[in-house]
Amino acid sequence: MYAVSGGDVAGQSQVYGYSINPATRALTPLPKSPYPGSPRGTGEAVAIDPTNRFAYLTNSGTNNVSGFAIDASTGDLIPLPIPTYTAGSGPHGTGISLSGKYLYVNNTFDNTISGYHIDANSGKLTQLSASPFPAGPYPSNDVAFTPDGRFFYVPNSNYGGPGSVSAFSVASQTGLLTKLSGSPFPAGTNEQQVAVDPSGQFLYVSDGGASATNTYGFRIDSSTGNPTPLPGSPFATGEGRGLAIDPKGRFLFTENENTDALSSFLIDQSTGQLLQVGAPYAIAHGGSAGIIVDPTGNFVYVGSFAVPGIYGFRINQTTGALTVIPGSPFPSGLVPVSFAIATLKGTSGLSVEFVQPAKGGNAGTVTMQIVGSGFQSGATVKLTGFGSDIDGSNTTVLDPSVLATSFDLVGVSPGIRDVVVTNRDGTSITAEAAFTIESGGAPDVSVSIIGPNKIRVGFNQSFYASFTNSGSIDSGPRLFWLNLPADDDSSQIPAADSPTGNASSVGFVYAMNVGSIPSSVVGRSQLIPIVLPSLAARSSYTLQFKRKRSKKTLSKMCLAASRKITDLCDEWDRNWASVAALLASKHPASASSTPV
Amino acid sequence: MTDLIGALCGLVRGQLNNFFFFTIAAFNDCFGNDSVHTALDTTNQTAAANALLLQELLDAMSSDQQLGPDTLTSTCQDTDAVDSLDPNDISGPSGFGSLRWVPGGGPLAYGLFFTNDKTAASARDIVISDPLDKATLDINSLILGPISVGDQQVVPPSVPLSALGSFSADIDLRPVQDLIARLTSSLDVSTGVLTWHFESINPATGQPPTDPFLGFLLPGAEGSVTFSIKAKPGALTGTKISQKGTVFFDGKPLDTPVWFNTVDNTAPVSHVGALPTREDTSCFRPQWTGSDSGAGLQNFNVLVSDDGGPFSAWLDGTKASNALFKGEAGHSYGFYSLARDFVGNIQTPKRPPMQ
Numbered sequence: 006m007y008a009v010s011g012g013d014v015a016g017q018s019q020v021y022g023y024s025i026n027p028a029t030r031a032l033t034p035l036p037k038s039p040y041p042g043s044p045r046g047t048g049e050a051v052a053i054d055p056t057n058r059f060a061y062l063t064n065s066g067t068n069n070v071s072g073f074a075i076d077a078s079t080g081d082l083i084p085l086p087i088p089t090y091t092a093g094s095g096p097h098g099t100g101i102s103l104s105g106k107y108l109y110v111n112n113t114f115d116n117t118i119s120g121y122h123i124d125a126n127s128g129k130l131t132q133l134s135a136s137p138f139p140a141g142p143y144p145s146n147d148v149a150f151t152p153d154g155r156f157f158y159v160p161n162s163n164y165g166g167p168g169s170v171s172a173f174s175v176a177s178q179t180g181l182l183t184k185l186s187g188s189p190f191p192a193g194t195n196e197q198q199v200a201v202d203p204s205g206q207f208l209y210v211s212d213g214g215a216s217a218t219n220t221y222g223f224r225i226d227s228s229t230g231n232p233t234p235l236p237g238s239p240f241a242t243g244e245g246r247g248l249a250i251d252p253k254g255r256f257l258f259t260e261n262e263n264t265d266a267l268s269s270f271l272i273d274q275s276t277g278q279l280l281q282v283g284a285p286y287a288i289a290h291g292g293s294a295g296i297i298v299d300p301t302g303n304f305v306y307v308g309s310f311a312v313p314g315i316y317g318f319r320i321n322q323t324t325g326a327l328t329v330i331p332g333s334p335f336p337s338g339l340v341p342v343s344f345a346i347a348t349l350k351g352t353s354g355l356s357v358e359f360v361q362p363a364k365g366g367n368a369g370t371v372t373m374q375i376v377g378s379g380f381q382s383g384a385t386v387k388l389t390g391f392g393s394d395i396d397g398s399n400t401t402v403l404d405p406s407v408l409a410t411s412f413d414l415v416g417v418s419p420g421i422r423d424v425v426v427t428n429r430d431g432t433s434i435t436a437e438a439a440f441t442i443e444s445g446g447a448p449d450v451s452v453s454i455i456g457p458n459k460i461r462v463g464f465n466q467s468f469y470a471s472f473t474n475s476g477s478i479d480s481g482p483r484l485f486w487l488n489l490p491a492d493d494d495s496s497q498i499p500a501a502d503s504p505t506g507n508a509s510s511v512g513f514v515y516a517m518n519v520g521s522i523p524s525s526v527v528g529r530s531q532l533i534p535i536v537l538p539s540l541a542a543r544s545s546y547t548l549q550f551k552r553k554r555s556k557k558t559l560s561k562m563c564l565a566a567s568r569k570i571t572d573l574c575d576e577w578d579r580n581w582a583s584v585a586a587l588l589a590s591k592h593p594a595s596a597s598s599t600p601v
Numbered sequence: 602m603t604d605l606i607g608a609l610c611g612l613v614r615g616q617l618n619n620f621f622f623f624t625i626a627a628f629n630d631c632f633g634n635d636s637v638h639t640a641l642d643t644t645n646q647t648a649a650a651n652a653l654l655l656q657e658l659l660d661a662m663s664s665d666q667q668l669g670p671d672t673l674t675s676t677c678q679d680t681d682a683v684d685s686l687d688p689n690d691i692s693g694p695s696g697f698g699s700l701r702w703v704p705g706g707g708p709l710a711y712g713l714f715f716t717n718d719k720t721a722a723s724a725r726d727i728v729i730s731d732p733l734d735k736a737t738l739d740i741n742s743l744i745l746g747p748i749s750v751g752d753q754q755v756v757p758p759s760v761p762l763s764a765l766g767s768f769s770a771d772i773d774l775r776p777v778q779d780l781i782a783r784l785t786s787s788l789d790v791s792t793g794v795l796t797w798h799f800e801s802i803n804p805a806t807g808q809p810p811t812d813p814f815l816g817f818l819l820p821g822a823e824g825s826v827t828f829s830i831k832a833k834p835g836a837l838t839g840t841k842i843s844q845k846g847t848v849f850f851d852g853k854p855l856d857t858p859v860w861f862n863t864v865d866n867t868a869p870v871s872h873v874g875a876l877p878t879r880e881d882t883s884c885f886r887p888q889w890t891g892s893d894s895g896a897g898l899q900n901f902n903v904l905v906s907d908d909g910g911p912f913s914a915w916l917d918g919t920k921a922s923n924a925l926f927k928g929e930a931g932h933s934y935g936f937y938s939l940a941r942d943f944v945g946n947i948q949t950p951k952r953p954p955m956q
């Protein structure tokens with residue numbers, strides 16, 4: 006994590022770097038921290054590009070931007086070959102477009118925004134030809150993008166005059182900003198920070214006016230980007246400085262200078278209304294405006310005017326309530342005003358980006374896919390957090406960046422668990438609160454035929470049978486029937502995986518001569534049995550087949566999960582369950598499908 | 602005897618959303634027969650029994666009525682064979698009903714189909730582009746599905762494309778054609794544009810063929826690409842998810858039609874109707890009702906508790922709104938219902954039934 010201190014001696018702008026303990030989330034200063042920016046620069050804000058390779062620091066004292074490369078193994082900041090780039094007057098808030106191509110800087114004192122192109126290889130900044138863009142009045146120390154990157158918002162402090170928020174559209178190919186009609190939009194008296202929720206529906210702006218006690222909420226028009234005040238806005242959240250939303254969009258946090266407190270709010274997902282969670286949490290000399298929720302959404306860090314001045318809290322994922330992280334407050338410079346977090350791969354290269362599915366029921370087995378880096382063959386996975394650890398079985402490293410494992414969750418207590426991956430060499434990584442065990446659950450299997458409804462006479466046409474498990478546990482063996490017209494010239498199903506063959510796919514297809522159930526022609530129908538040994542929770546499997554017809558007639562094809570036809574098929578399911586279970590035991594690598 | 606008296610006196614234990622309790626107060630025989638739920642003999646399936654079952658199953662399957670698309674667990678599609686058609690198409694989950702309702706939690710599978718005109722030259726370079734709507738779709742959940750060119754097929758790993766970065770494969774068309782179709786598929790996470798790019802490659806040189814008339818997709822041949830993706834978590838019921846691709850045949854763009862689905866993320870609700878606190882017969886008819894916002898109500902599971910015992914299944918997947926129940930005199934029974942909608946959303950009990 007990186008922090009900018011706004012009150013350091015002689016205005017030397019510098020960035021403080023910290024490692025985040027993966028278990029406790031405590032902050033430890035990096036050995037070479039702090040990293041100098043610009044002499045007398047007075048640091049205001051820091052931004053990190055989406056690849057976590059470059060960091061940029063705004064210097065309001067010297068009207069420029071410092072650029073750094075991030076050492077991927079140590080986290081150290083290394084000045085770029087061209088260390089500073091000219092900005093407008095009083096650069097404060099800064100942000101990088103979702104594409105990572107463009108950097109924007111609020112120039113508070115000349116009411117503009119500087120836009121730069123970021124060289125993807127070197128991190129070098131080149132100011133856009135149309136930059137600076139008119140903005141303000143007094144664009145403040147924060148920026149926010151909508152999740153699709155199409156719109157960009159800047160709070161305007163206006164120093165006691167009517168506050169507002171400016172809105173722009175962003176040209177993804179050129180980075181040009183175009184002010185939206187009606188912008189700036191009125192809001193409060195001294196707007197400080199701005200945040201857009203991950204769904205892109207809501208925009209919140211903190212008001213730092215001396216007598217203000219509010220956060221202004223808006224609904225964003227998804228097509229125009231225009232913000233419209235939410236009913237009930239402004240919300241009484243306390244005098245607003247820092248403002249942050251968790252990555253899942255459930256909680257909003259405000260940092261209040263007058264009351265020296267951090268407040269937590271639930272966001273109503275449909276209305277955007279804010280509901281306070283418990284009492285505010287006291288922070289000595291709080292309200293420095295620095296605030297950030299970590300990428301996992303489990304922790305929030307805030308700055309204060311005291312030294313040490315960075316407080317850390319664990320976020321209860323159900324209620325939004327906060328618990329102080331042991332060791333908090335952590336060492337800092339004077340008045341940390343801006344934070345940014347880079348996710349580095351680490352020296353072992355072992356990392357977890359996300360798991361799928363992120364939740365599963367305790368009524369069965371759940372097969373999980375873990376996406377990250379550095380996974381080694383022989384890696385093990387377990388769920389930890391409370392109660393007994395739950396070991397994953399049939400763990401398979403599909404690729405150094407992906408592994409799959411299955412958890413038997415029957416009877417396990419519901420709740421949030423950490424996912425721990427341990428490599429064969431003993432290195433380990435923990436994805437905190439990455440998986441939620443739900444009560445109950447069931448597979449929910451559906452089928453669909455994907456294909457055109459017109460085919461050309463005499464030509465082969467591909468179709469796909471799609472099998473989906475939307476449920477919260479794996480399906481177990483399932484029998485399906487594909488019913489094709491008997492008067493097709495030909496119908497092709499991919500070569501059947503035989504019980505002794507190379508079962509490399511996630512499902513088996515038994516088109517012919519397996520057990521006692523052949524493909525059969527009855528009347529106008531050709532019936533093809535399809536067995537899937539298992540369909541993982543919240544996953545799908547797609548099977549290609551082809552048809553050719555010479556008759557210019559309408560024909561019907563059907564796909565059915567046998568259990569829904571009649572009780573008769575339930576009986577077949579049971580027969581095939583035993584067959585498929587036997588086959589799955591012989592081909593464990595193919596016994597599960599892959600979560601998506 | 603005390604228990605019997607207690608049961609006969611039967612107190613209402615309260616109606617709680619979809620739960621209801623009452624007590625049978627008198628003895629009476631039940632002559633109704635509309636709650637048939639025959640258990641199947643599952644012991645020792647023999648080959649002969651299997652053969653019989655197979656014949657029954659085939660009989661059932663051969664009937665269109667049995668396979669009507671009344672639930673997402675069976676689906677049918679009409680296909681028309683014609684001489685000429687729009688060469689590019691898109692298809693997705695058939696869903697339920699005219700709005701193609703789909704559940705919110707599961708992946709949605711799509712296919713884009715392209716055909717080279719039978720009178721055209723071989724296509725050398727084909728790009729399929731699908732701008733995904735990041736407002737409604739979870740880009741990180743996108744997984745590529747099978748990809749086909751002519752008679753060849755490639756199956757990418759079942760891993761989110763955002764984790765893979767991109768997917769590449771060489772599809773060797775020899776000996777039918779002395780060419781390789783080089784595929785690169787990628788997802789621009791900032792814009793949401795998903796792209797498949799097929800190039801014709803000379804296997805001997807590793808470069809595009811110098812003969813301008815050589816191309817990997819022969820006249821009349823077809824190809825297709827597939828993928829699955831989930832709706833954004835928390836997508837509201839009624840959210841429209843639309844897909845429309847563009848196929849560039851040697852640079853010439855041709856749009857596919859639009860395929861849409863509608864998300865149903867709302868579980869249905871139901872409750873058991875009030876019953877008398879005492880019944881004068883051992884045979885009585887509980888009633889239940891429900892509603893759904895979205896795809897619509899499909900059926901109910903109805904559970905029963907005998908004398909305060911644990912609830913167990915009485916009726917599974919019934920479409921009826923009432924049924925005849927035969928109890929025993931002196932027993933107290935409680936019922937509750939769980940509704941299921943046409944995309945598989947199942948009602949969650951608000952809290953365990955009161956005992």
